[in-house]
Amino acid sequence: MITGIIVDEHTSPVAVERIWKASIGDMRNLMPRILPQLVSSIVILEGDGGAGTIMQHNLKNAVKEFGFVKDRIEVIDHENHIFKYSVIEGGLVGLKLKSFTAEITFSSTRELGGCLAKVKIEYESLEDGSLLSEEDVTSIKEGNLAMMKAVEEYLLADPNAYV
Helix, strand or coil, X not given: CXXXXXXXXXXXXXXXXXXXXXXXXXXXXXXXXXXXXXXXXXXXEEXXXXXXXXXXXXXXXXXXXXXXXXEEEEEEECCCCEEEEEEEEECCECCCEXXXXXEEEEEEECCCCEEEEEEEEEEEECCCCCCCCXXXXXXXXXXXXXXXXXXXXXXXXXCCCCC
16 A cells, blocks of 8 residues: 655635635535536535534536545534545545545635635555556646635625625
């Protein structure tokens, strides 16, 4: 097994509180609405939305290799804007990876009035695996950026949403 780390960040002109409320606080409802070509639904299977909650993200046919991703919320810190989850089934877990954990931290960029989203992903390959290919890493980063951009565009188009 080999352990790998992927880091990325994105600066947004949207205030941290609005991005947090939309992308984390209302993820289940918002993502299928703003990314209907990718996400058909997000369903809570266990829990109340806090740490320990298990959710299933049902994906559309546009996502080639898998139809769903099931994850467990490890940390959801509303005060410090930290969200950490582990994929427990679906996605690359079982295909190429033994484990996949992501931590997303949002911080205010006061000089710009927006926020900075930092993403850190730690993964462990399957027994006979290696590090993810550059293509896989690029795909993961592009997927995260597409979600962030979709939320950002939605919030910029409606200044009264999630205030």
